[in-house]
Amino acid sequence: MRELLDQLIEKHRPKCREGEVPGYIPILREQNPLSLGITVISTDQEIVSAGDCPVHSTLQSISKVFALILAIMDCGEQEVFDKVGMEPTGDPFNSIYKMEVFSHAKPLNPMINAGAMIVSSLIKGSSVSEKVGRLLYLVREMAENDQIQINEEVFRSEWEHAHRNRALAHFLRELGLIDDVDETLEVYLRQCAIGVDCVDLAKMGFCLAQYGRTYSGKQLIPPSIARLVKTFMVTCGMYNASGEFAIKVGIPAKSGVSGGILASVPRRMGIGIFGPALDKKGNSIGGVAVLEDLSREWNLSIF
Numbered sequence: 001m002r003e004l005l006d007q008l009i010e011k012h013r014p015k016c017r018e019g020e021v022p023g024y025i026p027i028l029r030e031q032n033p034l035s036l037g038i039t040v041i042s043t044d045q046e047i048v049s050a051g052d053c054p055v056h057s058t059l060q061s062i063s064k065v066f067a068l069i070l071a072i073m074d075c076g077e078q079e080v081f082d083k084v085g086m087e088p089t090g091d092p093f094n095s096i097y098k099m100e101v102f103s104h105a106k107p108l109n110p111m112i113n114a115g116a117m118i119v120s121s122l123i124k125g126s127s128v129s130e131k132v133g134r135l136l137y138l139v140r141e142m143a144e145n146d147q148i149q150i151n152e153e154v155f156r157s158e159w160e161h162a163h164r165n166r167a168l169a170h171f172l173r174e175l176g177l178i179d180d181v182d183e184t185l186e187v188y189l190r191q192c193a194i195g196v197d198c199v200d201l202a203k204m205g206f207c208l209a210q211y212g213r214t215y216s217g218k219q220l221i222p223p224s225i226a227r228l229v230k231t232f233m234v235t236c237g238m239y240n241a242s243g244e245f246a247i248k249v250g251i252p253a254k255s256g257v258s259g260g261i262l263a264s265v266p267r268r269m270g271i272g273i274f275g276p277a278l279d280k281k282g283n284s285i286g287g288v289a290v291l292e293d294l295s296r297e298w299n300l301s302i303f
């Protein structure tokens with residue numbers, strides 16, 4: 001397995017030159033666009049890594065999956081989906097377009113920023129730090145790594161430049177979908193800045209693949225919620241590239257603007273990837289290419 005992963009990383013590393021590290025979170029611009037790393041954990045309990053994981057690797061949008069798990073565990077499906085829809089958008093992740101067009105409807109799903117901010121606001125806790133602390137606890141348990149922390153530098157860098165997200169939060173406030181703009185934005189941006197590496201992502205993907213059971217065998221998340229979030233990963237996890245990704249790769253996956261991809265092959269495998277150079281839709285260009293080959297090689301598509 002190690003040999004194949006090494007080969008795929010070296011095969012696709014040059015492709016990273018065609019991508020770009022994002023500009024709107026200044027600190028992420030400092031990442032090496034040519035770094036590309038992967039970890040695979042399969043049900044035979046093997047953990048295999050290849051390539052390199054960049055510094056400042058954070059969850060970014062991948063955190064939307066864990067926030068959704070926690071919000072549903074806290075409030076139940078009914079309360080969450082009263083405020084956020086279940087449909088893919090076909091629009092960029094930070095778009096508000098459909099909400100305006102459809103006469104101030106709720107955000108279409110919890111994987112776009114507008115929907116994700118509502119989800120973050122539903123996490124129980126009497127302060128930002130209690131809400132974020134509870135999410136951090138879930139992430140640490142899923143990854144079985146109590147060293148996982150918020151990367152304060154990444155949080156600050158985004159907080160100071162979060163003009164679009166702040167605007168989205170104000171719009172949600174106007175519609176009565178959240179109560180407090182500053183608190184919601186801070187919880188959301190702190191969850192995005194949770195620092196992880198490829199092994200952490202692979203372990204979390206493995207936990208979802210095992211319907212909420214961790215690598216060490218603890219049932220952490222109700223199986224029905226693990227199933228629900230994997231379904232969102234299929235329909236909305238790769239933003240407006242989700243359709244093409246489902247055809248070419250066919251694995252529930254969630255990407256982040258940090259170049260991270262968490263993939264979860266039901267009952268078989270968790271995969272974590274970091275490759276900071278992104279394609280036009282915001283997904284790791286090298287990471288998607290590696291997953292395409294892996295899926296073909298190991299017949300991983302769920303379809």
Ligand code: DON
Binds near residue numbers: 158256257281282
């Ligand atoms: O809210 C944002 O814009 C970022 N913190 C996260 C966006 C993201 O990861 C989208 N990924 N493709």
